[in-house]
Amino acid sequence: MNHLFPAIKPFHTEMLQVSDGHTLYVEQSGTAKGVPILYLHGGPGAGMGEDYRRFFDPEKYWVIGFDQRGCGKSTPFGQLENNSSEKLVDDVLAIQQHLQIEKWLLFGGSWGSTLALLTAIRQPESVMGLILRGIFLAREQDYDWYLQADGGAAQLFPEYYQDFLAPVRSMLNEFSIVDAYSHIFARGNEVQKMAAIKAWSLWETRISRLHYRPDESKQLANVHSAISLALLECHYIKHKCFIPENDILQKIDKIKHLPSTIIHGRYDCVCKIEAAFSLSKAWDNSQLHIIPEAGHSSRAGNYSGIMPCHSSNADISKERT
Structure with a gap:
């Protein structure tokens, strides 16, 4: 496939109060009878946008998205206090509990891939599998590459x-x-x-x-x-x-049993391709897709052909329970 699904609107939106005075904008789209999948946006601070819903077949997936602390429609806007990786993982788990989801897929791009990994490492029993794009491992070499x-x-x-x-x-x-x-x-x-x-x-x-x-x-x-x-x-x-050096790779054994699709643009200049390769090498149950003639952004067709979740991609949801 070389296209995204048609644009859709959420069937439910809400403001969910979490800890430390933060309130999250949460939306649901697709079908509530489908496979639950959580979209984790990049940044930190980029917010969701709208095109992310087009990655998923709305007849097969229950798509959940939220604006992370301090950005998008979440409040207070731009708030740095009590805004850390640990708090964001807490928020993800709070959303899961609020929606009474036992297990779901995690779909994250860029910083969203980091947050998906941190969440799965914290609570692997509640994750069916992961789809990760533009890998960022929050190591010193990753900061150096960017800055x-x-x-x-x-x-x-x-x-x-x-x-x-x-x-x-x-x-x-x-x-x-x-x-x-x-x-x-x-x-x-x-x-x-x-x-x-x-x-x-x-x-x-x-x-x-x-x-x-x-x-x-x-x-x-x-x-x-x-x-x-x-x-x-x-x-x-x-x-x-807020992550110790090389922490994700050092803890990858906690989630090595989970199936994962890892996607990275060959010419990604924000997140170095070595991160995707190193993650895949350490993760026995992962599949690495390096996309030729693609950069970092999932927009402008850079990842068409691999990003949309069609029925063929849904096999990841059949992970052993």
């Missing part, structure tokens, strides 16, 4: 990297890149903050697609999403995503 001058992304896009450094260049003798951005987000004036938010978001936008469109900077479009993406990504990276 450092000698990392892969900066080497491939040196001119865009200079634009990324522009708001913080004068601070780099005193601060790291992430600490400099964090300082501006916390203490800068509104002009400085918005310039930094635009630079951070534009850096990811430019390197996430296989074919970047020069007018993309005019499409930063969704200022709401750009703000939460910049604030939350910076917050999480500053704290190493």
Whole structure:
């Protein structure tokens, strides 16, 4: 297949109160009689969007999506306090309990792949299988690839990297890149903050697609999403995503029995392809699909042909109970 399913609307939406004063926007689409599958968006802070529903056959899947803490329609918007990987896993399990789902599939892209892995490792007995795209393992080498001058992304896009450094260049003798951005987000004036938010978001936008469109900077479009993406990504990276170094691979034995499909674009410049290869190598029950002529983003057809969940992909839901 080389297309997505038709656009659909949720059949139910709600605001679910969780811990620490956070409330999550949760929506359900497809059929409540189908295989339950949870969509975990990227970022942190990107929010759901709408196209994600088109990955799934609405006649076969009960599709659940939510905006993670601090982004999208969840409240309070942009809140960094009590916003950590552990809290997000707590939220996933709270949604599962709220919807009275015994077992479900986890479907995550980019940071969503990280969160799916953390959730499965925490509670593998409640997971049927995983579908992961654009793997991010939250290791030091993954941060370096994305942020450092000698990392892969900066080497491939040196001119865009200079634009990324522009708001913080004068601070780099005193601060790291992430600490400099964090300082501006916390203490800068509104002009400085918005310039930094635009630079951070534009850096990811430019390197996430296989074919970047020069007018993309005019499409930063969704200022709401750009703000939460910049604030939350910076917050999480500053704290190493609240995950010990190499923690996911070291704990992979907890979920090695679960079936997994791992999908990665050959030319993904946000998340290095080595992460997908290393994860697959450590996970006996996984299948790795490296997609030629694809980058990081699942938009613009980069992953058409493998991403939609058709009946052939549903076999993962038959994992042993």
